[in-house]
Amino acid sequence: MKKIYIKMAVLILLAFSMTGCGLGMPNGKNKNFVDITPSIEGYYENSKWSPNGRYIAFTKVIGELWLYDIETKTYEHIKEVGTVDKFTWKNSDVIGYFNGKAFYEISLTDRIPELRMSGGNLCITLSWDSKREKYFMTLSDSNSYWYKNGQLEPIENIPEKVTSAAFSPNNKWLAFNHNPGDRLSEISLLNVEKDEVITRYKPDHKDMLIRSLTWSPDNQWIAFYGGPSKELTGIYMMSREGHSPPEKIFDIGVGHLDWSPRSDQLVATTIGSPGRNRILILDLPEKYKVNRK
Numbered sequence: 001m002k003k004i005y006i007k008m009a010v011l012i013l014l015a016f017s018m019t020g021c022g023l024g025m026p027n028g029k030n031k032n033f034v035d036i037t038p039s040i041e042g043y044y045e046n047s048k049w050s051p052n053g054r055y056i057a058f059t060k061v062i063g064e065l066w067l068y069d070i071e072t073k074t075y076e077h078i079k080e081v082g083t084v085d086k087f088t089w090k091n092s093d094v095i096g097y098f099n100g101k102a103f104y105e106i107s108l109t110d111r112i113p114e115l116r117m118s119g120g121n122l123c124i125t126l127s128w129d130s131k132r133e134k135y136f137m138t139l140s141d142s143n144s145y146w147y148k149n150g151q152l153e154p155i156e157n158i159p160e161k162v163t164s165a166a167f168s169p170n171n172k173w174l175a176f177n178h179n180p181g182d183r184l185s186e187i188s189l190l191n192v193e194k195d196e197v198i199t200r201y202k203p204d205h206k207d208m209l210i211r212s213l214t215w216s217p218d219n220q221w222i223a224f225y226g227g228p229s230k231e232l233t234g235i236y237m238m239s240r241e242g243h244s245p246p247e248k249i250f251d252i253g254v255g256h257l258d259w260s261p262r263s264d265q266l267v268a269t270t271i272g273s274p275g276r277n278r279i280l281i282l283d284l285p286e287k288y289k290v291n292r293k
Contacts, residue, residue, distance in 0.1 A: 032283035036068055036267075038075050044279050046256050047269050051130075052092040053262035058269065058279060059084050065097070067108075068279075080111045086123040088135070096135060098123040103147070117150060125164050129192070131171035138162040144176075157197050158190065164211045167192075168219045169261070173240065175200075175222050177210045185210035187224070189240070200242040208232055212257040214266070218290045223266060225254045235266070237288055249285055264289040 036056070037044070043061035050057065056068040063083030067076045078095075081104070087097035096105050096116075103117040121139035128135055134148035136155075144158040144165075158176070163185070165176035174190040183206035188199045203210070203226070213224045220240055226248075227233040233253045238246035253271030260267065260281075270278045 034281040035278055036073075036281060037278045038066070041276050043272070043275055043277050044269050046087065047267045047279055048087075048089060048256075048258045049260050049267060050089050050092045051261055053260055054092065056258075056267050056279075057087065057089065057095065059087070061275075065095075078106070078108070078111070080113055081106055082113075086126045088126045088128050090128050091130070096126065096128065098126065117147070117152075120152070125162060125176075127165050127167055127174070129167055129171055129174075132192070136165055136167070136174060138165065157195065159188075159197075164213050164224075166213045166215055166222075168215045168240075169217055170219050173215075173219070175213045175215065177213060177224070182206065184208060187213065187222070187238070200240075201238055201246060205232060212254065214257045214259045216259055216288065216290055217261055221288055223249075223257055223259060225257060227253060235268070235282075249288070250282065 045059050045061060047056055047058040054070055056070065058066055060066065063085065065078040065081045065084045065087065067078060081097060081099065083099050085098045085100065087095050090096050090105065093109055094105055094107050096103065101118065101120050101122060102115060104113045104115055106113045121141050124138040124140060126135060126137050134146050136144065137147055138144045142160040144155045144162050146153040146155060159178050159180065161179040162176045163178065165174055167174050172192060174192055175187060176190065177185050177187045180186050183203060185203065185208060186199060187201040187210060188197050190197050209227050211225050213222055215222055222238050222240060224236055226236050233251065234248040235250040235252060235254060235257065236246040236248050254268040255271055256269045258267050264284045266282045266284065268280050268282060270280060272278060
């Protein structure tokens with residue numbers, strides 16, 4: 001594994017001490033939240049809404065994949081997948097995921113894992129482009145690829161060391177953060193149709209750690225986590241156009257963020273004490289609510 005990923009792992013562990021060993025409850029401009037943490041204690045990661053907004057998928061730190069049903073408020077362990085390292089929703093029925101160096105897809109209807117690729121590298125980040133029907137993935141060789149029908153295609157104009165990425169809902173943009181060398185993180189946008197990369201945010205603090213980018217349903221805003229120091233730790237919001245500096249909307253350490261496709265809410269896994277954390281649904285401040293009229 002490259003040095004950058006080791007450094008980032010150390011900084012994430014540092015965040016535990018800087019944000020305290022509590023359960024990471026929000027303290028910011030909007031304190032409305034719902035705690036959906038399962039009753040069985042554990043450390044939860046990678047919370048992601050299904051495209052129809054009905055489910056939240058998440059992993060337990062030992063690699064179990066779980067679903068939370070928003071409507072019935074029930075949990076289900078998807079045992080058929082075995083151990084999951086990275087996953088993403090392909091649609092509201094199919095999840096693509098890595099188990100070690102093997103890449104699979106599974107339908108939640110028939111629950112039969114389908115092997116798509118094996119014998120490669122570990123996965124760092126994984127996203128689905130529903131318009132072009134292919135996956136974006138960054139692997140442990142530090143490079144990014146398009147994946148479709150068993151074939152990996154290197155992406156030449158994406159820099160190395162991408163650590164998180166997300167497609168806009170209209171699939172025109174891919175937001176990603178990476179390590180440019182002179183600082184730990186910066187956020188860029190790939191205009192997928194024009195194949196052009198635009199840098200949108202270079203933090204003033206060169207040691208600011210950025211991860212877990214997620215888009216608003218109207219394609220105008222990007223939420224992300226920044227840290228790991230006490231001063232920097234929080235959930236931030238920035239415009240797609242980058243006209244003004246990002247605004248911190250929650251003072252909370254999180255491991256993963258995802259914006260609901262059908263409500264003005266974020267789901268977040270908090271940075272808690274080792275072996276225990278929370279999954280929260282956070283109500284967004286009025287400024288960032290999407291006009292759905």
